[in-house]
Amino acid sequence: MQYDSPQALLQHAQSFAGFTLGELAERYKEEIPQRLLHKKGWIGQFLELILGAESGSLAQPDFPELGVELKTLPIDELGNPLESTYVSVVPLINIQGLYWENSVVRHKLMHVLWVPIVSSKHLAVEDRQIAMPFLWKPTAEEANTLKQDFEDVLDQVSMGNIDNLDARYGDILQVRPKAANSKALTDAIGPEGSTIRTLPRGFYLRPQFTKSCLKRQFN
Structure with a gap:
């Protein structure tokens, strides 16, 4: 699906506001998994499908012609984010020439199309409801903080300090393990430049940050 502007994409996304995932799945003849434990990405993939995102798992925004990334955001009935938001994998090897300016994270x-979804634990998947989508860009201050967080992580990775990085690191971007299980290991730079095996890591946006984005948009 082609859009001539981010605003056209936003209008299409906002046409789904108020509908439950069950109602939309019925409209688009999609089967809803009863439990998301082993299909954690299903909601995001379903939204990509009905909005016509083309990137799939490629390292680029979901709507590359617009430069817009689609992010679903699980919230409770009060509008509080329920979890951190995955952005991309943390590069753990071959990071020469990688900077914030040419990074996938940046x-x-x-430019993000946020689709908040009321997803409290007591709600069945089909009863989760789309709230009002909105477009977001980081302020200059937020962009600087994101850059600093990213560069701090890359410095630690390059020095072989991957095991020092945990969820406490970073003001906006946090680093967390990103693996199906504890056996899914990948190569990383180890102490003194050696190669070690470790769990893949991902960049995530902190819930406090996405809460501030929601507050700025709807207050």
Whole structure:
């Protein structure tokens, strides 16, 4: 599906506001998984499908012609984010020449279509409801903080300090393990430049940050 502007994409996304995932799945003849434990990405993939996103798992924004990334945001009935938001994998090896300016993280976070979804634990998947989508760009201050967080992580990775990085690190971007299980290991730079095996890591946006984005939009 082609859009001539981010605003056209936003209008299409906002046409789904108020509908439950069950109602939309019925309209688009999609089967809803009863439990998301083993299909955690289904909601995001379903939204990509009905909005016509083309990137799939490629390292670029979901709507590359617009430079817009689609992010679903699970919230409770009071509008509080329920979890951190995955952005991209943390590169753990071959990071020469990688900077904030040419990073996947920056490309994905410069313009985001947020789709909040009321997803409290007591709600069945089909009863989760689409709230009002909105377009977001980081302020100059937020962009600087994102850049600092990213560069701090890359410095630690390059020095072989991957095991020092945990969820406490970073003001906006946090680093967390990103793996199906504890056996899914990948190569990383180890102490003194050696190669070690470790769990893949991902960049995530802190819930406090996405809460501030929601507050700015709807207050």
